Amino acid sequence: MNDIINISSIHDYNEFLGIETLNPLVTFIDFRKINILKHKRKYFGFYGIYLKEKIHGKLTYGRSQYDYQEGTLVFVAPGQVAGIDDGGETLNPEGYALLFHPDLLRGTSLAHKMKEYTFFSYEVNEALHMSERERQTIFNCFTEIQEELHHTIDKHSRNIITSNIEVLLNHCLRFYDRQFDTREAINRDVLTRFEALMLDYFNSDKPEQNGLPTVTWCADQLHFSANYFGDLIKKETGKSAIEYIHLAVINHVKELLASTSKTISEIAYEVGFQYPHHLSRMFKKVVGCTPNEYRVQDRGI
Known part of the structure; x- marks a missing residue:
């Protein structure tokens, strides 16, 4: 059978x-x-x-x-x-x-x-x-x-x-x-669940164990295929799913830069980067400045 x-x-x-x-x-x-x-x-x-x-x-x-x-x-x-x-x-x-x-x-x-x-x-x-x-x-x-x-x-x-x-x-x-x-309410709920998923991910030890979250992993956790999840995110936000994930990563990095005295390398490993310079490259691409420059600006030094 x-x-x-x-x-x-x-x-x-x-x-x-x-x-x-x-x-x-x-x-x-x-x-x-x-x-x-x-x-x-x-x-x-x-x-x-x-x-x-x-x-x-x-x-x-x-x-x-x-x-x-x-x-x-x-x-x-x-x-x-x-x-x-x-x-x-x-x-x-x-x-x-x-x-x-x-x-x-x-x-x-x-x-x-x-x-x-x-x-x-x-x-x-x-x-x-x-x-x-x-x-x-x-x-x-x-x-x-x-x-x-x-x-x-x-x-x-x-x-x-x-x-x-x-x-x-x-x-x-x-x-x-x-x-x-026509499913805007459902789609907004997906975004809310996705944001909660990212928050839970970075508040756990998963980043150090598994690295940065992938589109496939996020889609699977939310019970979607990777393509459908990607198309839904693109439709709702104008960003690709991986861009949206990177934005969540950078927002968490910003919090760590502002609330702790951890080094850039420590933060990079904590959020799942294999190499610190990968964090610096992504951060500058998304934010427009390096993590150190952001920390200085945020603290008004």
Whole structure:
């Protein structure tokens, strides 16, 4: 029941579902045409965008399980493992999926832009929740791609399909921006929790043991994926997550400079720097002066 099946190609996935492969690098799936969907955890060798309207069972993604909510978009990237591993099946499933292999993108402008679509590395509980209008926009993009897949493959096929995929992904970026905007209260709560996390971190012995906190560690403590956490912080503060962490570090250093007579080296090691000059470099970049200059100015000497 816990076996993971390797689905490395589009043909592999179509064969798993028992449907025809129209293009070896991309497929569009209407789950209403599949009578029985067997629950399996799958290793994906391609990108996937899922809009599932009806599914029974908890979706396993990475190390976590989530109840799949209807009407949401979930994104899967090559190398990820996802699926339902309860040994069951869904009768007469509903929903859609667009799957495309990285080879489809080679030599196209979209290949260079894929890193911008950070939602492919979000967790399932960070899925895109769409309004009915947004859902229709996504479905229109699906329809354009589906129609092209039924066209005879020629020299224009790849460009037309990848262009439509790019339009689809850009809509997803817009809708995620809207989702961040409409969750301002939740996002502010995340910032409050993050600031408390930083305070607790620097008031413990973790800095000397583990060094400076990383984006991945902070995201994990707050139960987010690193990419989602980074995008949320950027949206709320205008700063990257690592910039925001560095700001928290510097604020703590300022307190130590003002309230203690510890040397710069002592402070550097206490807050997690491996070398004192790394603190001085970061401090000057953020504050505009060295730690010693700041201490002199703060004390009015």
